[in-house]
Amino acid sequence: MIKLTPDPPVLRVRQDLPSEVALLHAYKHLACAVAATRQALEHSGSRAEVLIQGVFHQVEVAKELVEVSLKNLRH
Numbered sequence: 001m002i003k004l005t006p007d008p009p010v011l012r013v014r015q016d017l018p019s020e021v022a023l024l025h026a027y028k029h030l031a032c033a034v035a036a037t038r039q040a041l042e043h044s045g046s047r048a049e050v051l052i053q054g055v056f057h058q059v060e061v062a063k064e065l066v067e068v069s070l071k072n073l074r075h
Contacts, residue, residue: 020073023066030063 013022037056044052 020070023070023073027063027066027070030059030066033059034063 034056037052037059040052041049041056
């Protein structure tokens with residue numbers, strides 16, 4: 001059966017959210033993702049490890065970029 005109305009988004013971010021607040025929330029989510037990825041690496045098999053390391057690297061870079069942006073906003 002085809003739905004006539006789509007499901008609402010799972011997450012909705014306010015469009016008027018101040019940049020500093022948005023970056024702070026993004027930083028916290030990325031920090032949690034880094035911690036979860038580290039734990040996954042400790043318990044992964046060799047095949048999955050390569051993929052997890054790639055995700056870890058991307059998230060770590062994004063976290064650092066957000067951190068720099070937050071510092072620049074505050075100064």
